[in-house]
Amino acid sequence: MTAQQTATAASPASIEQQGCRFCGAKLNETFVDLGMSPLCENWLTPADLEQPERFYPLHAFVCDECYLVQVKEYVSGEEIFGGEYAYFSSYSDSWLAHIRKYVENVSDRLELNQESRVVELASNDGYLLQYFVERDIPCLGVEPASNCAEAARAKGVPTRNVFFGCETADGLASEGWQADLVIGNNVLAHVPDINDFVGGIRRLLAPGGVNTMEFPHLMRLVEGNQFDTIYQEHYCYLSLIAVQAIYAAHRMVIFDVEEIPTHGGSLRIYARRVEDASLEVHDSVTRIVAEERAAGYDRIETYRSFSQQVVDTKNGLLNFLLRAKAEGKTVAGYGAPGKATTLLNYCGVRGDFIEYMVDRNPYKHGRYMPGTRIPVLPVEQIAATKPDYVLILPWNLKDEIAAQLSYVCEWGGQLVCPIPEVTILN
Numbered sequence: 001m002t003a004q005q006t007a008t009a010a011s012p013a014s015i016e017q018q019g020c021r022f023c024g025a026k027l028n029e030t031f032v033d034l035g036m037s038p039l040c041e042n043w044l045t046p047a048d049l050e051q052p053e054r055f056y057p058l059h060a061f062v063c064d065e066c067y068l069v070q071v072k073e074y075v076s077g078e079e080i081f082g083g084e085y086a087y088f089s090s091y092s093d094s095w096l097a098h099i100r101k102y103v104e105n106v107s108d109r110l111e112l113n114q115e116s117r118v119v120e121l122a123s124n125d126g127y128l129l130q131y132f133v134e135r136d137i138p139c140l141g142v143e144p145a146s147n148c149a150e151a152a153r154a155k156g157v158p159t160r161n162v163f164f165g166c167e168t169a170d171g172l173a174s175e176g177w178q179a180d181l182v183i184g185n186n187v188l189a190h191v192p193d194i195n196d197f198v199g200g201i202r203r204l205l206a207p208g209g210v211n212t213m214e215f216p217h218l219m220r221l222v223e224g225n226q227f228d229t230i231y232q233e234h235y236c237y238l239s240l241i242a243v244q245a246i247y248a249a250h251r252m253v254i255f256d257v258e259e260i261p262t263h264g265g266s267l268r269i270y271a272r273r274v275e276d277a278s279l280e281v282h283d284s285v286t287r288i289v290a291e292e293r294a295a296g297y298d299r300i301e302t303y304r305s306f307s308q309q310v311v312d313t314k315n316g317l318l319n320f321l322l323r324a325k326a327e328g329k330t331v332a333g334y335g336a337p338g339k340a341t342t343l344l345n346y347c348g349v350r351g352d353f354i355e356y357m358v359d360r361n362p363y364k365h366g367r368y369m370p371g372t373r374i375p376v377l378p379v380e381q382i383a384a385t386k387p388d389y390v391l392i393l394p395w396n397l398k399d400e401i402a403a404q405l406s407y408v409c410e411w412g413g414q415l416v417c418p419i420p421e422v423t424i425l426n
């Protein structure tokens, strides 16, 4: 079954009552309102095209107490991430190279060995833990999507098919999985109950244990105009200021931070329990918090100016597509990540502007984009139809994709990137 068939919306009354998902304050301040959008992983089958589709308000707020940027919960996390989930982490080469390097570095830094315990939250198809398995370091994945958990087990990565929170953490800890390292990559933004999740990390950590989390950095989102990374499945958009407050509330200390290039600019934090004082807090933490303060991330006015830059980007993309259309040029889309659904729905770009999308993930082939209903085909379709423009939707991977698509210039085709503003690549 697709998500569309199972998803039920929260009641309007309960949505109205939702406060900040960290501090509970009433949400009054708009960060950006992107109109109505469907769930971004709700790939349509040909039969679904005859059916109506459910759209949800895609309206990001910023809490004026703790500065956590967030969307309200219209669909529960269980419905989005449980059951079958179409995103397999192993489909990107550069992502796997990034992960392999991380596993090498963190294993050395924490001196992990056969006696250690490593737990990854939202372990997907085992893309990361496979490298710990290679090193004979005991590890366990926690993954709510059954198809991803199954794919991980097939690779030899032990995986529990459950959601993570305090209850799961207590269960794992009592079974001997108190962890020397708890990993969470691109999951902190995806959890509706961030207090239950971060509280669970604290409970799962062994004395002296370390937690590393990677998440897209809000400052990069704003600077890079990455508004298309806002979608229902991403409940929070995180500054270090906000994450530090959340961790402190759960008696944890962020003692180191690295800025990494993934997903348009992310942070990797290293955290420990407050009482494990042997790990000193590095300058990196104070430096990035100071940069955020200097850029105004502790003042509400800063957040109010984002909406206009989003409107400008939309107008730029539409102008480009209208001009291409007027000149009789053809446009195809490369890559159908979740952010493509936000971008295309918000800009109102459907099959009239983009003839088809291609993606490397076979799960999406023969299906249609949520909302805009643009067909998704195998990558070979580009060479077969020779479009004038190929719009690269996963702009965070644009260098890797441009190298893969170098053959497009053979027929005079050009590659186009929509974010931070529409640009023709050379």
Ligand SMILES: [Zn+2]
Binding pocket: 020, 021, 022, 023, 024, 025, 063, 064, 065, 066, 067, 068
């Ligand atoms: Zn708040």
